[in-house]
Amino acid sequence: MExxxxxxxxxxxxxxxxxxxxxxxxxxxxxxxxxxxxxxxPILNWMEDYLKSPNQVTIFEFKLDYFNSASIKSIxxxxxxxxxxxxNNFQVNIIWYYVNDDELIKNRGLxxxxxxxxxxxxxxx
Numbered sequence: 001m002e003x004x005x006x007x008x009x010x011x012x013x014x015x016x017x018x019x020x021x022x023x024x025x026x027x028x029x030x031x032x033x034x035x036x037x038x039x040x041x042p043i044l045n046w047m048e049d050y051l052k053s054p055n056q057v058t059i060f061e062f063k064l065d066y067f068n069s070a071s072i073k074s075i076x077x078x079x080x081x082x083x084x085x086x087x088n089n090f091q092v093n094i095i096w097y098y099v100n101d102d103e104l105i106k107n108r109g110l111x112x113x114x115x116x117x118x119x120x121x122x123x124x125x
Contacts, residue, residue, distance in 0.1 A: 001049040005042065013039060014064065018046050023055055027075065028063035036070035044074065047081040054085045063097040063125065064105060072108060076115075083118040092118055097125045 001020075009015035009029040017026040033039035060082055067075065079094060086092040096109035106122060113120040 001053070002046060005046050014067075016043060018043065018050070020050060020055060023057070023059070025058060025060040026063065027078075028061070030065050031067040031071035031075070033071065036068065036074050040071070040074035040077070044077055044081070047078055051081055051084055051088075054088075054090050057091040057093075058082065058085060059093045059095065061095045061097065062109075065099075065102075066105075067108075076112060079112060079116055079118065083116045086118045094118060094120045096120065096122050098122065100124060 003021060004019040005016055006019065007013065007016040012030065013033050014027050014029040014031040017024045019025070060078075062075070064075075082092050082094060096105075096112070098105040098109060109120075109122050113122070
């Protein structure tokens with residue numbers, strides 16, 4: 001398993017931190033890559049590897065300002081992997097941040113929370 005993935009934010013892609021050793025898991029910024037499936041493929045592959053040997057506690061933070069519909073599908077797939085980890089008796093907590101007036105981000109977080117059975121907190125930032 002690749003130890004970690006750290007991608008800096010660009011104009012069209014989010015910052016990604018997947019660092020098992022330090023327990024840092026974050027997707028933040030804007031997500032509108034030209035090809036979301038291609039962009040998120042290595043991240044999903046890393047998550048599938050992480051599923052085989054996760055940390056006892058995984059706190060995954062989503063701090064997205066904007067995302068397109070293709071990105072949210074990939075984000076949902078990442079959260080489905082986190083749900084599997086949780087069902088294997090590991091502690092998982094998803095923190096979905098949204099800014100005060102951003103109903104779209106907040107509501108999308110609420111929708112995901114309803115669809116999956118995994119600890120999921122919405123937090124204002």
